[in-house]
Amino acid sequence: MIQTSLIAAIIATGANAVGWGAEPLTPQADxxxxTQIQDQSSGMTMEAELRHSNGRFRMETQFQGQDAVVLIDPAxxxxxxxxxxxxxxxxxxxxxDDSGFDIPVADDRLGEPVGTDIVAGEPCTLYRFETEDASGGEALGCLTDDYIVLRVSVPDEGAVFEAREFERAExxxxxxxxxxxYQRMSMGAMGAFPR
Structure with a gap:
């Protein structure tokens, strides 16, 4: 029997990462x-390796002692x-649409910059933006000039997504x-089933 609750928990770990809106600007570099990701609802913190190329993301982490990889392709x-x-x-x-999984990406509706910072050795510009997902209705994101989100923080709660190490590399x-x-499966309303 596939442990669908475990799989759902892994997906939910990223569900409360603050998103940037409906029209993302994908990073312009590999x-x-x-990263360190904080789930606001459970208070759980996890570390993950995040890779990007041509709009595609790969997140590799460990959940309850098991390795897990999440592949996200906007196409x-x-x-x-x-x-x-x-x-x-x-x-x-x-x-x-049902996964609830969200990698922080930039949005073309960012407000005016409010400062600058350096995260994981990389300069970035601070933007304040409104979001229903954060308590208080706003969050602060640190974004590179080529649209890479290095940190998202929520007032009084700290960073919910933050790069600890960073390198531009193909x-x-x-x-x-x-x-x-790998055996391909589909997750339906009743759980996982082969297809």
């Missing part, structure tokens, strides 16, 4: 970063989660596709 209608369970290597597709396509040997 990069790899180590796809699904988010794919890679996990090993009971000796099986699974690639589970979840409808993007990312190979293999990081953003399902490797051979």
């Amino acid at each position: 990069f790899r970063m180590i 796809s209608t699904t988010v794919t989660i890679l996990m090993s369970m009971s000796g099986m290597r699974l690639a589970m597709d979840v409808a993007a 990312q190979e396509d293999r990081w953003f596709v399902v490797p051979q040997g």
Whole structure:
């Protein structure tokens, strides 16, 4: 039996990361970063490796002792989660609209800049923006000139997403596709099922 509650918990870990709006500006460079993500609802903190290339994201983390990889491609209608369970290597597709998973990206409705900072050795511009997802209705994001979000923080709560290590480097396509040997699954309303 697939542990759908575990999979849902991994997806939900990113659900409360503050998003930047409906019209994202994708990063203009390949990069790899180590991030710390704080789930506002549970208070749980996790570390993740985040890679980006051509609008595609890969997030690799560990949840309750198990490695998990999340592949996000804006051109796809699904988010794919890679996990090993009971000796099986699974690639589970979840409808993007239903996944609740959100990688912070910039929005073309950013307000006026309110300052500058350096995060993980990278200069960035601070923007204040309104969001219903944050207590108090606003958050502060630190954004590079080429649209890479390095930190999102909420007043009185601190950073909910922050780069700890960062490097601009070409990312190979293999990081953003399902490797051979994985059994493809779809997550339906009743749980996971082979397709």
